[in-house]
Amino acid sequence: MKNAHQLKNADLFTLNVFLAVATHRSFRVASIELDVTPSAISHSVKSLEQRLGVRLFNRTTRSVSLTDAGGRLAEKLRPAISSIADAMRAVDDLRDIPCGNVRINASEGAIRMIMRPVLARFLREYPQVHLDIVTDGKLSDIVAGGFDAGIRLAEAVPRDMIAVRVSDTVRFAAVASPAYFAERGRPTVPQDLYRHDCIRFRFESGAIYRWEFERQGIAETINVNGPLTLTDQPLMVDAAIDGIGIAFVPDHLVLDALRDGRLDRVLTDWCPVQPGLCLYYPSHRHVSTGLRVLIDTLRNQPTSIRVD
Template identity: 50%
Template sequence: MHRSGLVELEAVLAVARHGSFRAAAVDLGMSTSALSNAVAGLEARLGVRLFNRTTRSVALSEAGEQFVARIAPALGDIRGAMEAVNLLRDTPAGTLRLNTSVGAARIVFEPIVLAFLKRYPQMQVDLVTDGRLIDIVAEGYDAGIRLAEAVPRDMIAVPMSGEMRTAVVASPAYVAAHGTPATPGDLMQHRCIRWRLASGARYRWEFERHGEAMTLDVPGPITLDEPSLMRDAVLAGVGIGYLSELHVGADLKQGRLVRLLDAWTPPYAGICLYYPTRRHVPAGLRAFIELIREKSHQSVRPEPVEGSP
């Protein structure tokens, strides 16, 4: 095989996976021109066009579909063999690709991710924050980090934090002017800071007490999609907010905010790392999981920092 053959084959698979030369180049850590040249060089030696290209799209040709179907399992075996050898190293090396929500990243970044890099200096971490829950396998990630309730059922989950809790909060000035809701239903008569999800849908506030559960599409003067802005709006007295304790814990302790409906917001499972079942777990991911378990007796939840989302 041509000495650059493996690089070219990886390039073809990446373009097929992403449907874009630019996205594939980012995935492989190459320039777009280098990746395009690699694919073009392989096509020239094979004497067939693997991709049909237009100014707006890239799609596998019929020959390309057959080619990818044959090489994908073989490259998977090669990667597995390389990872199996890497497991024999005293110190893991390589890149660990993680996909996470912004909130989860802030919770685990310092106590887990930075601790991992200090312990294993030959490792690199490529951490991508995304509001969408993606298919980590299809997108080429080693693992994801999300709330336990969002982890797909076919994944292996490793807890990274203790239980978490939501807080319904308002400023003292708002409570003085508008009163205190006694039940979640009372929120329908209040001004609330509404929450827009990454999908574009508006989040319905969730409540539970003694087995009784309800969700509410609360009314309010403003809809936001960023926790730090929601906190700012609550502090300014615009309305009532629904935020993780991590975002407003310091404000509650210092009296800048008042907690409401405390009995209606029980704890829930926290952050998990999740990854697909594999015969050979990459050495870097294995070391990352071992670090998580080592720290499991410690609290991963940092003290809330004023102004942090």
């Protein structure tokens, strides 16, 4: 007797559609990821539900959530679809020229610092590789999200991942406009910040970042106050240039403004140094030729650290 759930033509696409919707909890986002119309996504999900005879998603005008059946199906499908993708990548590796899609998840700061300097050259050298880069301020699960790799600070990389260092150490900077310091004075120790207007950073989780300082083994954590809270570090830099207050950001974002005098730096000897950025990927997943040449490119750029 034939298996009632034997795979037929186009079933693999339908299952990929289901997983995309399950991951993003959004038909619209799934359609963007798969580069098809939202109606095609809806039709595929509806056809799969009809074929299986169960509802896979609870849908309202505001939200999409998995039913119990949908959750179980997603849990079983993810490793299977991942294995199929790995098998296809292994065949692609037999090609002489790297090709295929490489999906990267990273913060906006990491993209500006690590990816932007090499993008044009990389795409010229490997025209058959397509980079799909998603900027994300939260620590997403790259496996569940269908990403080939992520880029984060070394300390934030999950332990079960393979990490490749792709940047020098990252130093933070407390900065404001010269006009602001002329009016309000310059803090000389972290506690002085309580008397200043500070531009705060909010994580996507909703938590407010507490500024962390260290000098000669003494650590200080300051829960600053100020008139402005943002979720975008480049906007924090712009706000500091406009004289709104003091911003605390990775110094690569403010180098130009420091050079040309739009910003001034304080508490330099208190600003901590972070281990730097790593590109990371699952230890169990096959590394495609596209991802491999991207790693080589990032490690060999002038500002990267070679890690053997």
